[in-house]
Amino acid sequence: MRKMSEPQYVLSSDDSILVKFGEEIDSKINSKVLSLSSYLTNHQIPEIKDFTVGYSTVLIFYDSLKISHHLFLQKIKEIVTKRLKKNKISDQKIVEIPVLYSKEFGLDLDSVANQTGLALEEIIDLHTSKEYIVYTMGFSPGFPYLGGLDSKLDVPRLKKPRIKVEKGSVGITGNQTGIYPIESPGGWNIIGRTPLELFNSTSDSPTLLKPGDKVKFFEITTLDEFDQINHLEGKNFKK
Amino acid sequence: MSTPVIKVDYPGLMTTVQDLGRYGFQSLGVPASGALDLFQSRLANILVGNFETDAVLEITILGPKLVFLESVVIALTGADLTANLDGEYIPRWEPIKVEKGSELSFGECRNGARAYLSVSGNGFDVPLVMGSRSTYLQGNFGGYDGRSLQKEDVLNSVSDTHKPETKMMPSGFVQPDYSEIKKIRIVPGAQNQKFTPSEFQNLTSSTYKISNDSDRIGYKLEGPYIQPIDSVDIISEGNPAGAIQVSGDGVITILLSDRGTTGGYSKIASVINSDLNLLAQLMPGDSISFVLVSVDEARNALMIQEKLIHAVLNGTDFNENQNKNRITIDGVSLEVVDESGEIFSYSSFNDEVKAKSQVSAEVNVGEQVFNLDAEIDNN
CATH class of the missing domain: 2.40.100.10 (Cyclophilin-like)
Incomplete structure (x- = not known):
């Protein structure tokens, strides 16, 4: 099976990071998006102000007075690589x-x-x-x-x-x-x-x-x- | 207790109730909204003893005529729209006692584009919609019935308006002259790779004019078209505030508070948060150019604005340059404090050290000691 490419972390503004799981409209890629989105919904992360969900991306807004871009990037990478292993999407109705x-x-x-x-x-x-x-x-x-x-x-x-x-x-x-x-x-x-x-x-x-x-x-x-x-x-x- | 405080006698061009925005619902497609100049909205509230998050009026270019139904303390910040209280010009950036029956009217737009009006008693009492009192005009919700103010509208304050704990602007505060805003700082946008370096340079070396097709959703700009390497179309993804979006015809638009949460156009760059507050004070016909900065510089710019907020809250002096001292380790800016925890600044040096341009510094981070050569920025 073809291995999915690693997610990319892109600077989107001085207070947001775009987590990119791919570039296509694809249900497998989207399931990773949804898994991150349900993680963010179920965990209160104090620096995070809000997020939006795209087809293959999650844009995460953070409070740039509380945390630097650098440290926030590390935090998000850790969540995406270590916490989302189960690809669990909660409360799907x-x-x-x-x-x-x-x-x-x-x-x-x-x-x-x-x-x-x-x-x-x-x-x-x-x-x-x-x-x-x-x-x-x-x-x-x-x-x-x-x-x-x-x-x-x-x-x-x-x-x-x-x-x-x-x-x-x-x-x-x-x-x-x-x-x-x-x-x-x-x-x-x-x-x-x-x-x-x-x-x-x-x-x-x-x-x-x-x-x-x-x-x-x-x-x-x-x-x-x-x-x-x-x-x-x-x-x-x-x- | 909720008290009627203001009746609208004449609505002006566009006056809306705003707070700091609606957060937590962008993944459901609900835009953030909120004051375009968040900084001035916060200051207006602090000056009359409110919480920064309380609701204010955002008054655009031509102000309303308002009659006070209760004695209150007000503050006006941001644009100079020639505010008159019972026919007398009133200053901005200070708490002003207003008697019941007084009239506040506005005249010519002299400087800036948006003024913020706060009232004591925790601001304007409109229903919280998804946690915010901000008006979202396109969705017809939030604020006063989801619309801009109209004649005969009556606005209440949240609580008692008398004896608020007012604040003053600190010494060292200089009223901004918005006509001096020419440069707007940006960081690269999520799709900057879709443009050649020379096209990116085209963006930063050109002058753009804010077009008439500009509102709280975004400012459409007139100036050189920006062309992508192949196409500007992307599959829909989130839009941050300040995103400089390039549409298929090469026209650029800066997305603001009422922007759609997602979009399908490439974003070449993004205006930094501190400068979004400046952008809010520009109007159609004004010209700007863009300056590329790092994300750390963007954060620093925001921290300088924050210092003024702290100075107002704490009644201390404001010195913009205090922030110039910083240590950056691996791209992370650190605040420098001395052993007592006070922020260490240039003024802490004695004259002998000040005369030098380079000094040796010892930095203790936890158990570790770093010896560094530090440059002194004499500015």
Whole structure:
């Protein structure tokens, strides 16, 4: 078996270090990312202010008044090389997400069908057949980048991004799929919408998903069903 | 007890509630936000006896008109936006007693771009959202209803506003002249290898103008395009504050507090944290150039700012040059203290030693004794 290359430690700013496990979108590389991210979540390291998770990287912010770059680098290297041996990812949950794949919500369904030569039902089948992993989150609060989309659904980004994409919109591009948690601009091909709330700023755990979680989409077919789930969601968050 | 302290009579260009930022949620895609000039935000709070982390108003270029509903102590730091209290010009960087019913208004933007207003009583009482009171405009959360202030908004203080333990700026403090900011210090960015050394030099030898397309997310710069060796595209990774991002068209943007947590463009360099506070005081049309420094120099610059904070908190004198004495061992800067634990500085030398440019030094680290030749920096 090919040995994976050693992680790299790159200066990213005067108060952050980028730990790089590779340069590709790859589930094996990403599992190392997730293992470091869950280590950092479960251990309070006083000098660390925050971190972000990329596909193949973890960017760690530290308090540069408390510790020098040099010593912090040593500390992080020690964690990555000695503490992550088990590659353990904690609290990985499977989340099932209902999607209404209608032409009203799936603004690019026709365009995706044209580009891929697939029928509407085939697009839905392919999108709901796989289990995806949240590789990383970013772009907007709670936006999950889900890797492992079927290559038959590989379509490029929109030539002209939309200024406004509705909250809950489900998009695809390249071999990724994702969900827009809040209304925002966006350039992915929109194929449906979920009634679930992916982000709630007032909650203690503000996002439905976190890096490492697994996602499975399932189809709902009527607007009534959509509204019913949406209504329940609203109630849940009013608690 | 939460008390109404300010009513907004006129909102100004853009006034938001900010603290030192929202941390612990960037891995979920939640931006840090927080004051762009963290240094001045902290000073404003300290002067009125608040915690550094309390919420202040970040006032951008054209200030609001505010009516006080309670007697408070305020402090203004940062930009000179011609602040008038009941028609009289008021100084910055000192605690000022304000009577109930008074009006604070602003005029011309004379120096800098962002002023910070603190009030006694632990600052402005807006709900803590993910541990912070900072406004994140794009997400419509944090601060005052997730937006900038509007006419008729009423802001409360967290606690009682009377008799705060105010502080004064130390002797040795010189008010900054933000019009003198021309050079911004940088360290190499995570993708600096994607650019040739000559292209990196293009960045540091050129002058860039801050464009109109600049806000709390980032400053887009006008100036020479920067071209990568192959492509600027990377798979999404984290963005630090200060990152100088190069997009596909060669345009560079400095990412600031409200930046997206991750991004897919290469970062050629990163503005150091101490200078992000200076950058916050520049506005569209201002010109800057970049100076490459080491990560240790960046830390030193931050420590000098920290010395001023310490001096204000402790009521001691401030001397910027005290920090010039340092010993670096294998790239690590060490603070030099004498046997009593006092920080040892140039002024501790007698005149005979001061006249020399090089001295022999003995350094005790634990049990070990090092004999060194030390250069004296007479600056």
